[in-house]
Amino acid sequence: MKQSQMFIPTLKETPADAESASHQFLLRGGYIRQNAAGIYSYLPLGYKIIKKIETIIREEMDRTGAQELLMPAMQPAELWHESGRWDVYGPELMRLKDRHGREFAMGATGEELITSLVRDTLNTYKKLPTTLYQIQTKYRDEKRPRFGLLRGREFIMKDAYSFHAETDTLDDVYWAMYHAYQRVFERCGLKFRAVLADSGAIGGKDTHEFQALAAIGEDTIAYSDGSDYAANLEMAEVIDVPKEKPVGQPLKKIAGNSGTESLAVHWFKTREATLAVFLRAEDEVNDVKVKNYLGADMIEALTDEKLDAVHPLAGVRVLADNALKAIADGVFYNKAEETTYAELDPSRDLPIEAFADFRFIKEGDPSPDGKGTIRFAKGIEIGQIFKLGTKYSEAMGAYFLDDAGKSKPLIMGCYGIGISRTLSAVCEQYHDQNGLIWPKDLAPFTVHLITMNMKNEAQKQLSAELYQSLLEKGYDVLWDDRKERPGVKFADSELIGSPVQLVVGKKADEGIIEISRRSDSERKECAVHNLLEQVNALLQTSH
Amino acid sequence: MKQSQMFIPTLKETPADAESASHQFLLRGGYIRQNAAGIYSYLPLGYKIIKKIETIIREEMDRTGAQELLMPAMQPAELWHESGRWDVYGPELMRLKDRHGREFAMGATGEELITSLVRDTLNTYKKLPTTLYQIQTKYRDEKRPRFGLLRGREFIMKDAYSFHAETDTLDDVYWAMYHAYQRVFERCGLKFRAVLADSGAIGGKDTHEFQALAAIGEDTIAYSDGSDYAANLEMAEVIDVPKEKPVGQPLKKIAGNSGTESLAVHWFKTREATLAVFLRAEDEVNDVKVKNYLGADMIEALTDEKLDAVHPLAGVRVLADNALKAIADGVFYNKAEETTYAELDPSRDLPIEAFADFRFIKEGDPSPDGKGTIRFAKGIEIGQIFKLGTKYSEAMGAYFLDDAGKSKPLIMGCYGIGISRTLSAVCEQYHDQNGLIWPKDLAPFTVHLITMNMKNEAQKQLSAELYQSLLEKGYDVLWDDRKERPGVKFADSELIGSPVQLVVGKKADEGIIEISRRSDSERKECAVHNLLEQVNALLQTSH
Missing domain, CATH: 3.40.50.800 (Anticodon-binding domain)
Structure with a gap:
């Protein structure tokens, strides 16, 4: 192409509100233009790259046997009422009314629509498993759109959904997607990690996020320097290397606060109970781990003011981090009693119900897989794969007949790639102070x-x-x-x-x-x- | 692909509301599914064809030197206020508000957005001409969505826009697009006609519609059986073969209505004048031709009740159809005078300001290009090309500096193809009573x-x-x-x-x-x- 004839409106100056390298250089290089907050046009150079990423994704999706379709962005509100998400999704869901006053969501995600599409058709085990995907424009009304394409309000996503009669084939497709995602991001030239993530309230067991490493990333990843292990910071399991517990002294009580405490207590409330969780003072409590340990659907950390009311430990469930097993000489300041306990052996002196992993991992900790040492990095989430289970199929009546003629809800998985985000992540990894440096498979x-x-x-x-x-x-x-x-x-x-x-x-x-x-x-x-x-x-x- | 593994939910029965063949067979063949009125999913089979059509369009657009980009569907209302269309577009324009209460249009068309994109960048004659196109989802809140994809509310379009310093290059690009469109529709296997169309109020001179021939078409096309000539019914010029005018008799006035009148008058009003337009009684008046002859921006036909008030012809502009030139023995009933005029020679007896072509063409008329005879057909509009001129660039301040350093508004053209409509049109032309019969270049x-x-x-x-x-x-x-x-x-x-x-x-x-x-x-x-x-x-x- 002759540059004199190509529409590449480069800019000499860095636009004032462009905070990240990807945002700056995509604007300055004439790749994108902003049309409104969080809403962009892909100019010819930028769209050439988007199409290359889409081609890579299509090839890798098709290799897994997934079939491409295209669903509408306008989704009837009725479907979101069926799933229960119309009311809980909040202001991030863009909504509109048609000329007859009927309500629609502009799709932020496609679970409702795809479930409505298959519920009359994937109605027998003979048609399962089936995986469908689309590359489509999505909408999310971010409160603070930022970093250009990274947190936009109209963006391009690949979303895939798989449907199963049994969990075995869900596992197969899940891992096929895992490997397809690895190939997609490798072909895009990205340095990334597949990290274990929290499945949140949806309740699926497995979920991985694909995180492109980048200093501006909003997520912290704990990864091993000696293996492929990586997890979201809150999910990384802490392995306590078994230590011999020293022989302790009898418990000592000292009035007042010595200021040298080595143990700390953290208070939580679930719908069922109040909890005291003991950790070493230098560790940070990980409420996701506490919540998952309890199998609770919500957990609330209690502030200092509320603490006084629940001291002492009577009537409270007491948990302790694994690190406390090896401690025989703890120092703990009991605020309610205004007393310092010294030579405290948690196993001996506290009414502990169970020891488990309740703390955040730290840089320098051993990797949970036994290989190497944990390091931290910042990541940009560019993809996620998720075992959804039967949440949507049960809520929306998507049942199939199994080989014994019994009606069962479809088991589902869902798998997303942020295409506009992937473009931004590549830019974050490939630039210098003067502009972008494209990997050769994506270069326009x-x-x-x-x-x-x-x-x-x-x-x-x-x-x-x-x-x-x-x-x-x-x-x-x-x-x-x-x-x-x-x-x-x-x-x-x-x-x-x-x-x-x-x-x-x-x-x-x-x-x-x-x-x-x-x-x-x-x-x-x-x-x-x-x-x-x-x-x-x-x-x-x-x- | 193995059919056992493919998602093709065929239907035995014809869905009740599917009126047209394309709608019926796309549903029954498992190509599309309806998600809401006028809103459809393209299932894997259907989307394969959409992608083939898109590939053909991309190849032909790229051959013309047009460059692909992708603009957002969400368009800030401010831009539509600038062009003046926010208020005039009416309920067909889908609108939504974001979480901050800001208004957006879901793009029905892209003139505003593209003009805002180029107004700071295509600012010198050196960068002109430039043609940009996109393949994108569009929204139009049709009052009565029907015929499946033919009149949908969310649909796929290719829209292109060209920008020029002078009308010469607009002509070049217009005809390059004309030929590209011919190749696109030929490659899709369509029987179609490029027809002259009315440019309406926008005021551009040339516009062609590409009409796929189909019995369910909503437009009537007048075409020649002896040449490529084709025009929208209201645009087809009527050529009166010069005839020798017979020698007439003196005008006769007879009281009452003889019921044998051979001439008729039609009354109109514009902002400036009242008009009487005389035609042969057997002809149909074409108000588009009257309006275009006058260069008026609006015209209103006057009903019988109003007619009595404006009779007789004093103070009225009188026009006559060309056919009246050769008449010397007309019969006309003057309603206001309750008198029949016989042996009427319009040139002699009526205060005619001008003769021109004011009637609709008929089947059997000679083709305006002198080759062959006019036939009628029904068509589905699948594309349109249009010389926009400076309407948007003037309204939205898109100016460039010419080679003398003078600031001028960009001259624009716009060019659309309805991709979902093209798919439907192919189905209308290629089916039998049992299903679809794909042309081999589109077959999934x-x-x-x-x-x-x-x-x-x-x-x-x-x-x-x-x-x-x-x-x-x-x-x-x-x-x-x-x-x-x-x-x-x-x-x-x-x-x-x-x-x-x-x-x-x-x-x-x-x-x-x-x-x-x-x-x-x-x-x-x-x-x-x-x-x-x-x-x-x-x-x-x-x-």
Whole structure:
């Protein structure tokens, strides 16, 4: 494509509200334009990349046997009433009324619609399992849209749904999706981790998030430096290496607060009980673990004011973190009694119902899989796979007849990839201070051919020949044939970030041009008869 | 693809509200499902075809040099206020408010958004002309959604917009689009006509509609049986072959109504004047022609009650259809005077300001291009191209600097294709009483391999071999490997409508199967070693 004819409105200045590198460079490079808060147009350069990501996703989805369809974005409110989510979804669900006053949701997700679609059709075990997916525009009315495409209000998602007669095939499809997602993100050139995540209130057992590593990520990932292990911070299991417990001294009570306590108590309330959870003072209590241990659907941390009312421990369920098993000389300040307990052996001195893992993992802890040490990283969630179970099929009456003729709810899985987010995550990982540096499988153009001076006949002539010959050889080449100053051309070229740059300049009449890789920008001279060889060599060593 | 694993929920019965063939068979064949009035899901079979149409459109758009982008469906109301359309668009424009109470339109069309996108960027003649297009979901809150995808409320469109410094390049792009549209619809196998249409109030000069011929079409097309000429009924010019005017008699006045009048008058009002338009009694007045002749932005036909007030012709502009030039013996009943005028020569006896073409064309009239005779047909509008001019650029401040440094509004063209409508139009043209008959370039599967009895080992074995070998040769083949009765399989096969059917039945152990073309259903035996040859022969003669 000739750059003089292409719509690439680059910007010299960084827009004021663009906080992240991806947001800045996608705007400055003429990839996207904002139309309203959290609402963007993908300009020709940006949409070329979106389509490449979509092609990768389609190929990998089709390989799993999933079938593509397209459901509408406008979803009748009745379906959301059936699932119960119309009232609980809150203001993030965009809603509208048609001319007859009927209510619709602009789809933030597709569980309701797909369940309504299959409930009359996937009605026998013979048609199961079936996996359906779509690539579609989704809507979420974020309170604070930010980081450009990362937290937008209209965005592109791949969402897939699988339907099963038994959990075995759900497991199979779940892991097939897991591996398909790995291939998708690898092909996009992303550094990412598949992390164990919390399944929340929906109650499925397994769920993994795919997190692209990036400093601006809103999620913290705990990963092993010696294995593939990774989990969301709140899900990472803490393994206490068994230690010999020292022989303790008798419990000592000292009036007042010594200020040296090594144990702390955290108070919680569920619908059924009040809880005291003892941890080492240096550890942070992980309420997700407490909640999951109890199998509770909600949990509330109690503040200091409420604590006085529930002291002492009588009538309270007492839990302790595993670390306390090995402690024989704890120091604990009992606020209600204004007394410090020293030489405290939790197993001996506290009415502990159970020891379990109730704390957040820390950097330096051993990896739960026994291999390596835990490190932390920030991640951008680009995908999630989820065993939904029968939540929607039961609520919405999606039943099938099993091989014994018995009616059962469909077992479901759901699997999402944020396509606009994936684009942003790639930008976060691949840029320098001057612009983007595209991985070669996503680059909108593989080769950027830059003519220093279009008024110079030798340069113009040689450029035209190279352009034609690269096109004929199948390279996706952008030719900067504009009558602009070299400085403008180089700045735009760095913003656009094609893997390989070719500069036709003063030595054009000798058949010599300059070639460089965007990732290191080291320019060297190249005779045009060697050009393809050198382009290929640079492409092979580009990421 | 194995049919046992594919989501094709065919229906035995025709759904009650499905009026047209396309609607019936798309539903019955498992191509689409309705989610709400005028809102549909494209199931895997249907979406395969949509993607094929989209690929054809992308190829033809790219050939014209147009660049693809993707704009959001949610459009800020401010832009529609700028263009003035927020208030005039009416209830067909879907609207919603975000959590902060800001208003948005769900895009029915993209002029406002694209104009806002280019007004800061296409700001110099150097960047013109530029053509941008998108394939996107559109919204229109139809009062009476009907005919399935034909008149839906959420639908897929290709919309393109071109921007120009001068009208010459607008003409070039307009005709490039015209030819691209012809290729798109030819490749889709459609019988269609590009017809001259009325540009309405927008004021552009040229506009063509692309009409797929179909009995259920809502538009009437006048076309020539001897040339490519075609126009919307109201736009077709009437050519009066010059006739010698007979020598007339003196005007006669007869009291009362003789009931034999050969001339009629039609009354209209514009903002400026009252009009009497004389036609032959057998002709129908075409108010679009009257309006366009006057260059008026509105015209109102006056009913009989109002007529009495404006009689006689004093103070009224009097126009006459060209046919009246050759009349010397007209008979006209003047209602106000309750008098019949006979031997009336319009040129002599009426205060006619001008003769022009004011009537509807009729079947049998000569074609305006002088070649052939006019016939009528019904059409489904599947595309339209339009010279917009500067309506939006002036209203929204989209100006550029010309080569003399002068600021001018961008000249615009817009070009649409209804993709979901195109799918429906193909179905209207390609079906029989049992189902669809896909043109081979759109067929979701080229070959349908049907195993009569999957419990028969020879049939199953041979089918598996044929399936594998067809796949390896690159055929898109659907294998009906279901354990269903042959009757069910044949009925589904006709609904699905692949160009070629292969039936593996009783002679499987002899290596003989049956082959047929969906369009004529004539089955003949075929030895499997000749299979590819015969499949190719049938495909070549399929449409």
